[in-house]
Amino acid sequence: MVVRKTFHCNNQILEWEWASDNDLIPYPFFTSCYLIDGLLIDSSAPGGENDLRDFVKSLNHDQMVDQCFITHTHEDHAGGAHMLNNEFGIPIFAGRKAVDLLKKGKKYPEYRQVAWGPELLPVQATIVDKPITTKSKKYRLELFPMIGHAPELVALIEKKQQWAFVADAVQPKYKMIFGKNSDIQEDISLIYQSLSDLYDFTEYMEELLIFSAGNGVLHGREIILKKMEEIDNLWVKAHEFNDKFHQEGYSGKKLMKKIIKNLFSRESIIGKLTQNDLSRENLIISLLKWKKK
Numbered sequence: 116m117v118v119r120k121t122f123h124c125n126n127q128i129l130e131w132e133w134a135s136d137n138d139l140i141p142y143p144f145f146t147s148c149y150l151i152d153g154l155l156i157d158s159s160a161p162g163g164e165n166d167l168r169d170f171v172k173s174l175n176h177d178q179m180v181d182q183c184f185i186t187h188t189h190e191d192h193a194g195g196a197h198m199l200n201n202e203f204g205i206p207i208f209a210g211r212k213a214v215d216l217l218k219k220g221k222k223y224p225e226y227r228q229v230a231w232g233p234e235l236l237p238v239q240a241t242i243v244d245k246p247i248t249t250k251s252k253k254y255r256l257e258l259f260p261m262i263g264h265a266p267e268l269v270a271l272i273e274k275k276q277q278w279a280f281v282a283d284a285v286q287p288k289y290k291m292i293f294g295k296n297s298d299i300q301e302d303i304s305l306i307y308q309s310l311s312d313l314y315d316f317t318e319y320m321e322e323l324l325i326f327s328a329g330n331g332v333l334h335g336r337e338i339i340l341k342k343m344e345e346i347d348n349l350w351v352k353a354h355e356f357n358d359k360f361h362q363e364g365y366s367g368k369k370l371m372k373k374i375i376k377n378l379f380s381r382e383s384i385i386g387k388l389t390q391n392d393l394s395r396e397n398l399i400i401s402l403l404k405w406k407k408k
């Protein structure tokens with residue numbers, strides 16, 4: 116297993132990352148939790164449970180986790196919540212939709228078990244619908260729904276500090292996840308809308324830091340605009356190629372292959388590894404479904 120710890124913003128934020136070292140994975144996929152004044156944002160993956168336990172035990176009194184907020188119920192974010200609640204008595208908080216899903220626990224496809232561990236155990240979380248104040252009252256984090264990656268995803272924003280904890284809602288440039296066949300069902304039009312909402316909400320934040328899950332810290336609001344431009348361009352091209360090749364007589368699988376080839380040159384490695392679940396094909400399907408106007 117691979118564990119990394121990184122301090123941000125003069126040690127105010129501790130990022131704890133975990134990745135599996137399974138040989139079947141081409142390179143480590145990290146997922147992050149962030150600890151801010153006793154508030155743990157997300158809880159890593161089920162496979163990271165033992166390492167997370169060690170991490171929590173290693174914290175001194177001032178650092179100790181006294182509450183955990185789950186941004187969304189994908190196993191690489193909610194995976195340690197059961198253990199934190201069960202073994203340490205740490206209360207788990209989440210948005211309304213996530214609380215319902217967390218209650219049930221979840222099994223997920225085998226390729227995800229390779230990366231994140233066996234299954235998501237159920238946990239009783241408490242609905243939070245007001246800003247979260249941390250234990251020393253130093254920070255106040257507002258709930259900011261960002262759907263598209265997951266319908267229940269809620270980001271947290273600390274306005275004064277200009278911090279946004281977005282989990283998987285903002286991906287770095289040229290990175291997309293794109294699931295459709297399992298319970299990861301992304302919608303590119305909703306992802307775009309959430310980015311646009313985040314851009315508007317952070318209007319006066321010149322020093323905005325966007326804390327992602329496993330993709331580091333993205334600096335500045337401009338990143339959000341760039342991401343929206345990237346999606347705009349993909350939308351235009353996907354529709355152009357679709358119309359062009361359709362007119363040339365392509366349809367069905369052949370049409371899709373042709374669009375993938377022209378847009379990206381090939382399907383991604385992850386797309387192949389996940390039997391087309393997290394694939395460029397699904398991104399194109401979502402782009403084509405999105406009728407603007």
Ligand SMILES: [Zn+2]
Nearest residue numbers: 187189265283
């Ligand atoms: Zn996710």
